[in-house]
Amino acid sequence: xxxxxxxxxxxxxxxxxxxxxxxxxxxxxxxxxxxxxxxxxxxxxxxxxxxxxxxxxxxxxxxxxxxxxxxxxxxxxxxxxxxxxxxxxxxxxxxxxxxxxxxxxxxxxxxxxxxxxxxxxxxxxxxxxxxxxxxxxxxxxxxxxxxxxxxxxxxxxxxxxxxxxxxxxxxxxxxxxxxxxxxxxxxxxxxxxxxxxxxxxxxxxxxxxxxxxxxxxxxxxxxxxxxxxxxxxxxxxxxxxxxxxxxxxxxxxxxxxxxxxxxxxxxxxxxxxxxxxx
Numbered sequence: 608x609x610x611x612x613x614x615x616x617x618x619x620x621x622x623x624x625x626x627x628x629x630x631x632x633x634x635x636x637x638x639x640x641x642x643x644x645x646x647x648x649x650x651x652x653x654x655x656x657x658x659x660x661x662x663x664x665x666x667x668x669x670x671x672x673x674x675x676x677x678x679x680x681x682x683x684x685x686x687x688x689x690x691x692x693x694x695x696x697x698x699x700x701x702x703x704x705x706x707x708x709x710x711x712x713x714x715x716x717x718x719x720x721x722x723x724x725x726x727x728x729x730x731x732x733x734x735x736x737x738x739x740x741x742x743x744x745x746x747x748x749x750x751x752x753x754x755x756x757x758x759x760x761x762x763x764x765x766x767x768x769x770x771x772x773x774x775x776x777x778x779x780x781x782x783x784x785x786x787x788x789x790x791x792x793x794x795x796x797x798x799x800x801x802x803x804x805x806x807x808x809x810x811x812x813x814x815x816x817x818x819x820x821x822x823x824x825x826x827x828x829x830x831x832x833x834x835x836x837x838x839x840x841x842x843x844x845x846x847x848x849x850x851x852x853x854x855x856x857x858x859x860x861x862x863x864x865x866x867x868x869x870x871x872x873x874x875x876x877x878x879x880x881x882x883x884x885x
Contacts, residue, residue: 609635611678612844613671615659615719616689618645620788621738624833625686625840630654632841637674641689661689661715662707671722684734684844685723687716690756692790693797694816696809697751704801705752712756717763724776733776736843737764738836741784741859745866745874747882749809749816768851779843782863784856785830791820829857 612629616622617638626638626649638649639659649656655677659670674682690712693704720735727733742750743757761780768778795817798804804813819826839853854860865874 608681609633610683610844611635611637611674611681612684612686613637613639613674613682613719613723614686614688615639615661615716616641617649617654617656618642620790621783621786621833621836622686622688623649625688625837626654627652628834628837629840629844634844635678637670637677639670639689659689659719661719662710664718667715667718668722671719675726680726681730682723682726682733684736685720686736686738686840687719687760688738689715690738691797692750692753692794693801694749694794694820695752695798695802696749696807696812699802699807699809700752701801705755707797707801708752708756709759712753713759713763716760720767724771727776728774731775734844734849735764735767735776735778736840737778737780739764739780739782741782741856741862743780743782745862745878747878749812749882765851777843777849779849779851779853781836781839781843781853781855782859783831783836784858785825785827786836786856787825787830787832791822791826795820827858831856 612634614622614626614636617626618640626636630636636654638654638656640646640649640656641658641660643658646656646658657670657673658666660666693708723735737760739760740757742754743761746754764778764780771778804810807813835855839855843849843853854863865877
């Protein structure tokens, strides 16, 4: 029997790459996306696909129940990937902006995960893979909402891993740095929707933020293609004992090392400089 995996956020980038590659590798992939046109594209490419909007509980339950119907109640893995980044200074983030960021990046993920856990406990195996970020353990200026959402995912995942100990259900965090995707394009839309740049204390600095987001090609050094994440996903799916964390890209390894050896004050200086230059 083919191993089944449910993936969110498959319209482009990491989700699309992983869905296509795992399908070719022999997995039965349920590639979900928020927009109907993305679902139609995935179906046209031979993938099983349907809508899953992480901000909508009804959509999450419908998608999960559809997977259960098609697999007779079996699910090997969930890859929580669908997310977006909301740029902006913390002082410019109102309640609605933060709520929207968490609805997609945290609450939707956890709701889907909580549907999968009883199935995995009953069958005696499973994999939950969370596509976190280097910004899940270090912070950069003007990434406060996204930082907070990824910190939350890391905390939930670390706790869940402890609670599932001995169940043969494994939880893995993947922590990429810069990956080629449509992430920046979506961030520009979120910035325009939620941040009042003209009335912000930081309005001049936002010009640098927009320049980075609108830059053609890689915005920062060491950007890797989504296949770099795919390699870690495959290991998390197929290793007898998958790792709790998978670093991806040089910046993740660098900041992971620096966080272990530097004081908070010194690391703050480096991160503030890095964030202001990107």
